Amino acid sequence: GEQLASALEIGHGDVFQYSAPELAYLAKQAYYERGYLDTEIIPHEIIYGDSIDVAFQVFEGEPWRIRRIDFAGNVKTREKVLRREIALRPGDVFKQSQLQESQRRLFMLGFFEDVQVNEQTSPYGDEKFIDLNFTVKEQRTGAASMGAGYSDRDKLVGQLGLQIPNFRGLGQNLDFSWEFGTRREQFLFGLTEPWLLDPPTSLSFRLYTLNQQYLNSFEFKRNSVSLRVGRRLKKPSFTTVSLGYELRDERYDDFASNYNPDDLSFQPRTTSSLELTVRRDTRDLPDFPTSGTVFSYSPELASSLIAGDTDFHRHELVANYYRPSWWKFVLAVESKFALIDGFSTFDDQNISFWDKFTPGGVDWWDGQVRGYPDASLGPRFSAVTDSNGVPTGKLVQNVFGTNTGGRSMMTLNLEYRFPITERQVIGLAFFDAGNAWAGVGDFDPTDLRKSIGVGFRVLTPMLGMIGFDFAYGFDRRKVDGQRPGISTHFQFGPRFF
Incomplete structure (x- = not known):
């Protein structure tokens, strides 16, 4: 609860700036950052005069882990050059911020005109896995x-x-x-x-x-x-x-x-x-x-x-x-x-x-x-x-x-x-x-x-x-x-x- 409140950056006595559905979306993003890709959050509002209580009913599920990381479009650039820039590894819990950082690192190499990533869920038995597919478009670099x-x-x-x-x-x-x-x-x-x-x-x-x-x-x-x-x-x-x-x-x-x-x-x-x-x-x-x-x-x-x-x-x-x-x-x-x-x-x-x-x-x-x-x-x-x-x-x-x-x-x-x-x-x-x-x-x-x-x-x-x-x-x-x-x-x- 404290971690979720910290992620929402809202607390007791603060001005109510978001609607309950907006707060639920922010809370879901916080779970998404920790690998809970199928979390469901239902918000409830209770109004007391000039104050409001917001409660969340959370169905967490289990965190998703990385199963595979694949690359496409790298004709000249060797795969190890791309793979070493990826902040996530197979077996890691999925984190949205690390995925975005990996995409930024590939752009900052200066080798690619475009970098796109596709997330594909890949459940296996009782465990939940996700595959990451990076597609790059090489540009003339030398x-x-x-x-x-x-x-x-x-x-x-x-x-x-x-x-x-x-x-x-x-x-x-x-x-x-x-x-x-x-x-x-x-x-x-x-x-x-x-x-x-x-x-x-x-x-x-x-x-x-x-x-x-x-x-x-x-x-x-x-x-x-x-x-x-x-x-x-x-x-x-x-x-x-x-x-x-x-x-x-x-x-x-x-x-x-x-x-x-x-x-x-x-x-x-x-x-x-x-x-x-x-x-x-x-x-x-x-x-x-x-x-x-x-x-x-x-x-x-x-x-x-x-x-x-x-x-x-x-x-x-x-x-x-x-x-x-x-x-x-x-x-x-x-x-x-x-x-x-x-x-x-x-x-x-x-x-x-x-x-x-x-x-x-x-x-x-x-x-x-x-x-x-x-x-x-x-x-x-x-x-x-x-x-x-x-x-x-x-x-x-x-x-x-x-x-x-x-x-x-x-x-x-x-x-x-x-x-x-x-x-x-x-x-x-x-x-x-x-x-x-x-x-x-x-x-x-x-x-x-x-x-x-x-x-x-x-x-x-x-x-x-x-x-x-x-x-x-x-x-x-x-x-x-x-x-x-x-x-x-x-x-x-x-x-x-």
Whole structure:
């Protein structure tokens, strides 16, 4: 009785919000969750003036158990990849919530266009069994591609790649990409095994190189290798924990006249770091979800004690929320908070420019704030000169100066999304806000650069995502001294980080 009252979330003295038949339906759903599929509940109401008693006559029956779990439609994907995502096992008592979670997990693999499940009762003697039949419709999940991409920061970039999220039908993720252009050349090779030796433990390896002309400011070269081990947790549900190690080498060269090549943040360095990530993901779909949340926290520690020459700690918090609205409209709220700090004044000065934060535009590295140029938000400083025009070595904050990158940042994106064609063309209206600040103590969530706009996204199997955004940045004068106006953001091509 107490368990049933708890499931109904109603008690003595509460306002009577449901009719007796509605309460009987909720009670039956509570029994259904515990495997009692043929339970009958008859409600009775007794009215006393302004109060009412509700009694239930319950015919419980016996809980149903899982007899078989079968799959159909998986032509490429091996059955064990599907079966390991199912929360129920033969012999278990049927639970509706675990069935729904199993269906969500199959969708979140990103291999299937549709996932349907059929429940078929299969009584045997005095025992009650139920068979679960999952029918999937596979979608194109990988291809060798040759194409191009475009962004405000990197301009036109050619691309050759091989992306197979379901490598050999085993659920492994294989990435190979070579991107080349006048401003950027990038190479990536990565392999992820999501179920190492069959338990839900993932192992990822990644090799990455980047040569980039950064916004006509300097040349940047980076080589890195990383290894990450992750584990899906049973409790709390929807949660994964991973630990990664990265060793990276960075070089800066060919500076523009407004940059100081002797600044410690532009010196050659080797960074050796460990990163822990805790992530809870309840989304229903991996791309443009319609419901659910994402919360993740990632602390990173870089130390010169092991193979590196820089010391800092970095923290990143992501909180996203998705809620369906009327018809097929979806409200998406996405936020990101991050800081990076050294252990001494020298460590603070020695943090690489690339590790600092420069959000703005459609910059997916640090966070997008449309209506402003890519990587434009953050503290700007100009060199102080004497009466003869000779630099004094001091800096003064100036919107017309050079963006030096912040050590704390925040971005907030509110989008109202609607499908133009189902899961392929998405329209959106948005409000963005964000900024980066020079120091950790300078973080100020009331000092944000804001914008509004509209746009659309097209998901293609070969080029990835194609996007157009038209945004008005209200605070452009505070960013780089330019007049506020409408900015157009165009991007296409798969994203690699």
